[in-house]
Amino acid sequence: xxxxxxxxxxxxxDDPTLFVTGKMQEVLAELRVNVSRYHLFEHKNEILTLxxxxxxxxxxxxxxxxxWYGTGxxxxxxxDACWLYGDKEKISKIYMSPVVMSTTYGEKEGMLSLITAWxxxxxxxxxGICGYITDTVALEMNEGYVNLIEKKAENMYRTINxxxxxxxxxxxxxxxxxxxxxxxDLTPQETEQLSHYVSDDSYVKRQKEDIQELTxxxxxMLEEEGGEGEFLSVFQKVFKPQAGLEADYVIxxxxxxxxLVLKINGKELECYYGSHASPxxxxxxxxxxxxxxxxxxxxFQRAFMSGTMRMKGDFKLLRSLDxxxxxxxxx
Numbered sequence: 001x002x003x004x005x006x007x008x009x010x011x012x013x014d015d016p017t018l019f020v021t022g023k024m025q026e027v028l029a030e031l032r033v034n035v036s037r038y039h040l041f042e043h044k045n046e047i048l049t050l051x052x053x054x055x056x057x058x059x060x061x062x063x064x065x066x067x068w069y070g071t072g073x074x075x076x077x078x079x080d081a082c083w084l085y086g087d088k089e090k091i092s093k094i095y096m097s098p099v100v101m102s103t104t105y106g107e108k109e110g111m112l113s114l115i116t117a118w119x120x121x122x123x124x125x126x127x128g129i130c131g132y133i134t135d136t137v138a139l140e141m142n143e144g145y146v147n148l149i150e151k152k153a154e155n156m157y158r159t160i161n162x163x164x165x166x167x168x169x170x171x172x173x174x175x176x177x178x179x180x181x182x183x184x185d186l187t188p189q190e191t192e193q194l195s196h197y198v199s200d201d202s203y204v205k206r207q208k209e210d211i212q213e214l215t216x217x218x219x220x221m222l223e224e225e226g227g228e229g230e231f232l233s234v235f236q237k238v239f240k241p242q243a244g245l246e247a248d249y250v251i252x253x254x255x256x257x258x259x260l261v262l263k264i265n266g267k268e269l270e271c272y273y274g275s276h277a278s279p280x281x282x283x284x285x286x287x288x289x290x291x292x293x294x295x296x297x298x299x300f301q302r303a304f305m306s307g308t309m310r311m312k313g314d315f316k317l318l319r320s321l322d323x324x325x326x327x328x329x330x331x
Contacts, residue, residue, distance in 0.1 A: 001160060003028055004057045005037045006050070008064035008075030016101040016133040017065040019140055020149055024061065024099070027153035040074035047077045051086035054094060059126075059160040062114045063099040071100065071110045079117045091123045097156045098128035107132055119169040126159040126166075127152060231260060232271050234294045238325050241267040245324065247317045250279040254286040264324060281313035281321075296328040 005025065009015050025035045036053070043050060054060070064071040082091065098114040100107050111130040118125055129152050133139050140146075158164075243266065251260040256273070263270035283300070289308045292298040300321045303309035311318055 001032075001058050001157070002034045002036070002056050003059045003061065003156075003160070004053060005035060005061045005063060006075070006078060007037065007039045008062070008072045008078065009041070010065075010067075010072075011039060011041055014136045015065050016103070016131075016136045016139050017063050017099060019136055020099055020101060020129060021061060021063045023146060023149045024153040024156075027150050028157060031154075031157050033157060040078055044074065044077075047074065048081045048085060050078055051082045054082070054086060054090060057094055059095040059097065059156060061097050061099055061156075062118070064110065064114070066100060066102040066104060066106050066110045068104055069106060071113060075114075079121075082121055086121065088122050091121050093124070095124045095126050095156070095160050097126050097152070098130070100128070100130040102130070102132050103134060105132075124166045125169075126164075127155055231290065231294060232273075234327075235262065235271050235325060236269060238327055239269045240324055240326055241269075242320065242324050245320055247281065247314075247320065248276055248279040249317075249321065250276045250282045251290065252282065252284045253290060254284075256287070279313065281311060281317045283309055283311050283318075285309040294327050 005021050007017065007021060009017050011018070021037075025037070028035050038050060038053065040047060040050075062075065064075045066072075070076075096114075096118040098111045098118075100110040100114065102110065107130040111128055115125050115128070129149065131145075246265050249262040249264070251262070253260060258273040259275060261270075261272055261274055261276050261279075285303065285308060289298070289303055292308075293300060293303060298308070300309070301319055304311055304318065
């Protein structure tokens with residue numbers, strides 16, 4: 001028989017959970033059970049690969065300490081990894097005994113949380129241990145507590161050895177009916193390989209770089225599709241000079257590398273794609289928003305008020321844009 005212990009605490013010397021799991025390990029070892037311990041804080045960089053260690057396990061102990069609220073991040077990461085990369089068929093045959101000791105409040109809630117999580121994963125559960133302990137020394141010296149821990153370990157051994165049946169859990173039934181989690185049909189081998197990739201920092205970094213490269217490539221393709229002269233002729237066509245207006249505008253379009261620059265000097269308009277060091281007004285929007293404006297479905301001022309467009313600079317000059325460029329729906 002193989003039993004794995006997954007400890008999700010911080011490894012403090014006076015952590016009561018360490019004493020409880022240590023005592024359970026001693027009892028199980030006397031019963032000739034192969035026990036493997038995994039301190040999650042020591043495996044924080046490869047937690048995503050730990051579901052692979054469930055392969056040969058007949059039972060597991062999920063142990064955590066509640067120091068202020070909840071069972072802790074390491075335990076949650078491990079359960080997340082089991083959900084994403086664990087072999088659900090194998091998990092469905094594994095008994096889990098929770099051990100939750102609290103130094104503050106919430107040991108019963110923490111224990112229920114572990115039981116619920118394991119049932120949703122499809123696993124089997126057996127009797128666990130939870131308690132409020134403020135002094136680990138008092139725990140170690142209390143013969144009644146030690147006997148209780150030993151009895152729990154023996155009960156776990158009997159449950160697994162005799163494969164005692166468990167009633168179906170409503171958690172699993174509800175999840176099967178209502179879950180909208182996308183089901184990725186992977187073999188156990190593919191799941192193992194994927195978990196290796198996810199825990200490989202260099203692989204993840206390389207994937208992010210590839211995504212950035214593809215994003216840049218598609219942005220360039222969109223620019224080529226629109227052309228460098230996109231929108232220029234429209235602005236020049238509808239330009240209506242306003243006496244005394246002198247202003248430089250820069251429109252940053254998310255899908256384009258170069259900005260659209262509008263230089264207005266009375267009756268003259270200079271319109272091009274490029275850069276401008278110190279415009280009076282700088283606008284930021286996506287291509288779709290600018291299309292709505294030049295087609296007359298939206299004005300610059302309404303786009304700003306609705307949050308579709310962001311701006312920096314003189315708001316009076318922003319209102320002037322709607323006066324010098326008269327777009328309508330016939331454009």
